[in-house]
Amino acid sequence: MIVTVRQKTRASLSTATFSFPYDIRMDSLITPSSTTTGATPDLIAISGVNLSLGRGAARVHILKDVSLRIGPGEAVGLIGASGSGKSTLLMVMAGLERPDSGEVVIDGTSFNSLDEDGLACFRGRQVGIVFQSFHLIPTMTALENVAVPLELAGKPDAHERAARELAAVGLGERLHHYPAQLSGGEQQRVALARALAPDPAILVADEPTGNLDETTGRQIADLLFSTQRERGMTLVLVTHDAALARRCDRVVRLRDGHIEGPATERHWIETASLA
Ligand SMILES: Nc1ncnc2c1ncn2[C@@H]1O[C@H](COP(=O)(O)OP(=O)(O)OP(=O)(O)O)[C@@H](O)[C@H]1O
Numbered sequence: 248m249i250v251t252v253r254q255k256t257r258a259s260l261s262t263a264t265f266s267f268p269y270d271i272r273m274d275s276l277i278t279p280s281s282t283t284t285g286a287t288p289d290l291i292a293i294s295g296v297n298l299s300l301g302r303g304a305a306r307v308h309i310l311k312d313v314s315l316r317i318g319p320g321e322a323v324g325l326i327g328a329s330g331s332g333k334s335t336l337l338m339v340m341a342g343l344e345r346p347d348s349g350e351v352v353i354d355g356t357s358f359n360s361l362d363e364d365g366l367a368c369f370r371g372r373q374v375g376i377v378f379q380s381f382h383l384i385p386t387m388t389a390l391e392n393v394a395v396p397l398e399l400a401g402k403p404d405a406h407e408r409a410a411r412e413l414a415a416v417g418l419g420e421r422l423h424h425y426p427a428q429l430s431g432g433e434q435q436r437v438a439l440a441r442a443l444a445p446d447p448a449i450l451v452a453d454e455p456t457g458n459l460d461e462t463t464g465r466q467i468a469d470l471l472f473s474t475q476r477e478r479g480m481t482l483v484l485v486t487h488d489a490a491l492a493r494r495c496d497r498v499v500r501l502r503d504g505h506i507e508g509p510a511t512e513r514h515w516i517e518t519a520s521l522a
């Protein structure tokens with residue numbers, strides 16, 4: 248019966264405005280406000296994206312006709328072998344790389360309609376980014392690092408808000424430490440607080456636990472998912488960790504720059520560790 252519903256829903260989606268690959272969460276089939284009813288549009292809609300980077304002989308066609316739709320509040324795991332294009336797709340989604348062709352639409356706004364300043368401003372409000380290697384500014388304290396995006400957004404209470412965000416990730420006692428004075432897990436908490444500070448609709452995370460030991464990585468993952476649920480954020484998480492991928496609502500696999508068709512849950516649980 249579930250299969251029938253899924254097939255029926257996919258058929259109706261494909262004849263409407265949506266294109267495949269598009270994997271539907273089970274709760275999207277029963278939630279009245281879901282994408283399938285048309286009541287809530289996709290928060291992220293990527294259509295026919297191609298991107299090549301590098302020059303001359305080093306030029307690589309990285310993303311090949313990538314289309315992906317993600318609903319508000321969804322947690323999507325992005326998996327695939329090293330070099331398959333996961334980080335590049337995340338950068339395109341965050342507006343840090345512009346595709347050669349195709350379109351990225353976030354919350355109804357097409358990146359193609361924004362100039363560089365407009366895109367930076369839009370990204371600052373809508374998209375938080377967390378990287379594997381933290382990317383904190385070494386000459387700034389934890390508080391100053393987290394305050395940066397708030398100051399850029401012109402928030403008068405940037406430092407107060409930054410302090411609240413740091414307290415929320417358990418670093419209320421580390422506000423004035425520099426990155427070099429913090430452990431890896433603490434630095435990633437600062438990076439998470441910085442990404443969350445502008446209250447973005449979307450959080451993209453590129454192997455956020457990749458540089459951490461297992462226990463610390465699990466703590467960061469717990470924090471990531473609990474915050475995502477509390478704030479109703481959309482999460483796109485790149486990971487090589489099958490256990491982390493399993494915590495997402497669904498998983499999308501990239502293979503050599505292509506998105507693989509919707510996999511069955513069993514398929515990705517069994518194969519995620521091979522990514
Ligand atoms: N600036 C660039 N110029 C040329 N090629 C690039 C550039 N950036 C990335 N690539 C190539 O694009 C491909 C995809 O890179 P990407 O970093 O997106 O992979 P990934 O799936 O995130 O891999 P990993 O799991 O190792 O992080 C790789 O083959 C990489 O060498």
Ligand SMILES: [Mg+2]
Pocket residue numbers: 333334335453
């Ligand atoms: Mg990567």
